[in-house]
Amino acid sequence: MEALPPHLDHPVRLGDYLGTSEVAIMIQRALNGVDPRLVDHGLRVGMLLDAMLETAGWPQGKRRRDAYLVALMHDVGAYRTEEIDRLVEFETGDVWQHSFYGYLFFKELSPLADYAEVVLYHHMPFELFTDQEPSVRFLSQALQVADRVDVLFLRNPQVDARALKRLLEQASPGQFSPDAVTLFFEADRRRGLLDALHCGIDCDDAVRRAVDAAEPEAAAAFLDMLVHVIDFRSRHTVTHTVTTAWVAYELARRLMTGEGEAGRVYCGALLHDLGKIGIPLDILEKPGRLDEGEMAVMRTHVSLTESIVAGCVADDIALAAARHHEKLDGSGYPRGLVAANLRQADRIIAVADIVSALVGTRSYKEAYPKERVLELLADQRDRGLIDEAVVEVMERDYDDIMRVVRRACLPVAALYRRVQDEYVWLLGQLAQVRGEEPLAGAALPIG
Numbered sequence: 486m487e488a489l490p491p492h493l494d495h496p497v498r499l500g501d502y503l504g505t506s507e508v509a510i511m512i513q514r515a516l517n518g519v520d521p522r523l524v525d526h527g528l529r530v531g532m533l534l535d536a537m538l539e540t541a542g543w544p545q546g547k548r549r550r551d552a553y554l555v556a557l558m559h560d561v562g563a564y565r566t567e568e569i570d571r572l573v574e575f576e577t578g579d580v581w582q583h584s585f586y587g588y589l590f591f592k593e594l595s596p597l598a599d600y601a602e603v604v605l606y607h608h609m610p611f612e613l614f615t616d617q618e619p620s621v622r623f624l625s626q627a628l629q630v631a632d633r634v635d636v637l638f639l640r641n642p643q644v645d646a647r648a649l650k651r652l653l654e655q656a657s658p659g660q661f662s663p664d665a666v667t668l669f670f671e672a673d674r675r676r677g678l679l680d681a682l683h684c685g686i687d688c689d690d691a692v693r694r695a696v697d698a699a700e701p702e703a704a705a706a707f708l709d710m711l712v713h714v715i716d717f718r719s720r721h722t723v724t725h726t727v728t729t730a731w732v733a734y735e736l737a738r739r740l741m742t743g744e745g746e747a748g749r750v751y752c753g754a755l756l757h758d759l760g761k762i763g764i765p766l767d768i769l770e771k772p773g774r775l776d777e778g779e780m781a782v783m784r785t786h787v788s789l790t791e792s793i794v795a796g797c798v799a800d801d802i803a804l805a806a807a808r809h810h811e812k813l814d815g816s817g818y819p820r821g822l823v824a825a826n827l828r829q830a831d832r833i834i835a836v837a838d839i840v841s842a843l844v845g846t847r848s849y850k851e852a853y854p855k856e857r858v859l860e861l862l863a864d865q866r867d868r869g870l871i872d873e874a875v876v877e878v879m880e881r882d883y884d885d886i887m888r889v890v891r892r893a894c895l896p897v898a899a900l901y902r903r904v905q906d907e908y909v910w911l912l913g914q915l916a917q918v919r920g921e922e923p924l925a926g927a928a929l930p931i932g
Contacts, residue, residue: 505704512710515763527560532678532686534556540672561710562588593904607625623665629661721847729758734748736837753806757806759790768782794807811835
C-alpha cells in the first residue's frame with residue numbers, strides 16, 4: 486500500500502481517530518446493510534481466499550493481507566437489487582455492471598488500486614482470459630471460485646465437499662479455472678473450510694486478525710472509498726458528506742476550544758450517513774415528499790449508521806454521527822432526544838447536515854441560495870429545533886465557511902465525473918465486444 490491514490494482533502498489526520506482494521510470492519514458492516522443475502526459474504530470469501538493462498542504457498546504478509554481486503558470488499562460495487570439478484574445466482578449471468586463499479590472504486594478511491602483488475606475480472610469465465618497479468622489472472626480466478634463456493638453455501642448451508650465439487654463441475658463449460666477449483670479443495674482438505682463455514686465466523690475478530698492496523702493513511706483512503714460508494718449512488722449526493730463534514734469542522738473551529746475537538750466533530754460528520762447504503766434508491770431519488778412508510782425506511786439509515794460505526798470509533802464520535810437528525814425540542818429521530826441530551830458536537834453536525842441538504846440539489850429541488858439557506862436556518866432556530874449559537878456563527882461567517890467548502894468539493898465532483906466517464910467507456914467496450922449498441926445516457930447507478 487505504499488502508493489496511495491489522491492483522496493479527500495481532510496483537515497485532520499483520520500488515522501488519529503480510527504485504524505485500517507476499524508475501517509475494514511465498517512466497510513464489511515456497510516455491505517451487510519445493502520441486502521440480507523450479502524450478510525458476511527465478503528468476510529467468508531476473504532477467509533476462503535486466504536486459505537487458498539496459504540495452500541498455494543503465499544506466506545503471511547502484505548500480499549496476503551491485501552488480497553484478503555480485496556476479497557472482503559469485492560462486492561463494493563453491488564448495491565442495486567437487480568444486480569444482487571444476479572450476484573446470488575450460482576450461474577452468475579451478467580454481472581459486469583457490479584464488476585465495473587467495483588473496479589472503478591478500487592482503482593480511483595482505494596489504496597488497493599493495483600488489485601482493481603482482480604475485481605474487474607472476478608466473474609469472467611476462465612475460458613475468456615487472454616493476456617492478463619499472471620498475478621491478476623490467478624487472483625481473479627481464485628476469487629471467483631471462493632465467491633461461488635460461498636454463494637452455494639448461502640443456498641445450501643449443509644452442502645458437503647462431494648456435492649460442492651459436483652455443482653462446480655456442472656457449471657457452464659469454461660466458467661471456473663480447473664487449477665483454482667483444485668486449489669480450493671486442497672485448502673478445504675488442509676483447513677476444513679466447509680466446516681468453518683458451517684460453524685460461522687466472528688466477523689470483527691476475523692478482520693482485526695487479518696488486517697494490519699498500523700497504516701493510518703490506508704485507513705483514510707478506505708474511509709474515503711466507503712463515503713464515495715454511498716454518496717456516488719445518486720448524482721444529487723455526490724458532495725453531501727464532504728460538505729457536511731467541512732461545514733461542521735469550520736463551525737467547530739469557531740465554537741470549540743482546540744483543534745482536537747474540531748477534528749472529532751469532523752470525523753463524526755464524515756461518518757454520519759454511512760447507513761444510507763441500506764436505503765433503496767427509489768426512496769433516495771424520489772422526486773417529491775416521502776410518504777409515511779417511505780419516511781420510516783429513510784429514518785432507518787441512522788440506526789444502520791450506529792451499527793456500522795459501533796466499537797470502531799470513540800463513543801463521542803459515534804454519538805455525534807448518529808444524532809444529526811435529533812432536535813432540541815425532542816421532535817427529531819431516532820430517539821427523540823431533547824436539548825439536555827444533545828452535546829455541542831451533536832448540535833453542530835445537525836446544523837451542518839441541514840446546510841449541506843439546502844445548498845445541494847435533490848431530486849425534488851434545486852440548490853438554495855445563501856439568503857434562503859439562512860432564512861430556513863433562522864426559522865428552525867426560532868422554533869427551538871436547532872442551536873442558536875451554531876446558527877449565529879453560520880450566519881456571521883457563511884461566506885467564509887462556504888468558500889472553504891466549495892474548495893473541498895471541487896476534487897470530489899471532478900472524481901465523480903471521471904469515474905462516470907470511465908464507467909460509460911467500459912460499458913461501450915462491453916457493447917463492442919458483444920456487437921451491441923452502447924447504452925445511450927449510461928451513467929453511474931442512480932436508479
